[in-house]
Amino acid sequence: MVTSVGTNKKLNRRDFLGWLWGLSLAGLFAETGVALFQFFKPRVESGSFGSEVVAGTLEEFGLNTVSYVQKGRLYISRLEDGGVLALWQRCTHLGCTVPWREASGEFNCPCHSSIFNRQGEVLGGPAPRPLDLFPVSLKEGKLVVDTGHPIMRDAFDPSQVFHPG
């Protein structure tokens, strides 16, 4: 009887220490996981890429022009009829930054020579689809682009154009 009780006490203590060890490890893993998540989580500052970006007043974008908005990593393409497209600068082939060439009136990707027109449509090269769009709105006379929600598309469609009132 005495031996049995002694054995039980020893086992209970071992179990308790095992649980304590397990809980400590779980806590350590949880803290490490939270710290890693915080470290690698993309930091989105208000007004910069990944959030709503004020591109400028409507008057800053003349008809039939393409303007680069660096803080949004996008182009505002103002069409002849006043419509607006906010085009992501990222090539839809492998993600290179696509510069606008005023002389040719086209976007020319320097990586593998994809060509896009001012609506973002593919004119040549390996790009599989048009440049992605961002939603645009007009707030207090300023064009606001939601760079947190890019829109992929298979082709250009006039319904994609934002027409400021």
Ligand code: FES
């Ligand atoms: S990344 Fe633009 S064509 Fe390949």
